[in-house]
Amino acid sequence: MTSVQSRDRETLYDVMRRHIRPGSIIISDGWTAYATLVELPEGYIHKAVNHSENFVGTVSGAHTNIVESLWQKFKLRHNVDYSTCLS
Template sequence: MREVCAASLERENSEKIGREGRIVEVDEFILGGICRETGESFLKTVSDRGVQTFMKIIKDNVAERSTIYTDSWKSYRTSELKAQGFTHLKVNHKYHFVDPESGAHTQTIERMWESAKWKNKKQRGTSKNMLDSYLAEFM
């Protein structure tokens, strides 16, 4: 049943989130994003945490001209995000939770991760081969 829900969710959530004037926070526990203004979100499992993987998922799931907030992970390249039509602001968690100049933070997406992790802890963890279906159930 969980697999049926996952397939249905994948079809239903084919719309990109965000747009001009909206902020989409992105983080890499899996790779996910949440639009602050609407609450729309996406979660994708990733085979690796490289630049090409992240750029494809962001481009496929976030509308152009959105403002993307990330942490300072090396795979979020401002130059590549700008080339794809995004505004990119980041926060370096080594120094701040909220960037003092831009106000950028990733606390909304971090809370979403905590909720997803808490649900799985209550289920006594996750099986790696079932991760997509667990995420679909959470969404």
């Protein structure tokens, strides 16, 4: 995890380039900032899950359960209301 000042596409891609190897498979939810991920020159492979439809991708089998669990544990341990930070 890393703290960021902004949750926009440019910030996301900058963090990804610094921490994720080119060619890696990235599994995410359907947030629009991920829409052009496969167009980056690093050659990332993107698998998305649309949580408004299901929690496991029907074709890819991709899911975000592990990262969702990690985020929940982080929030519980640090006892901070992140809903105010993310709005």
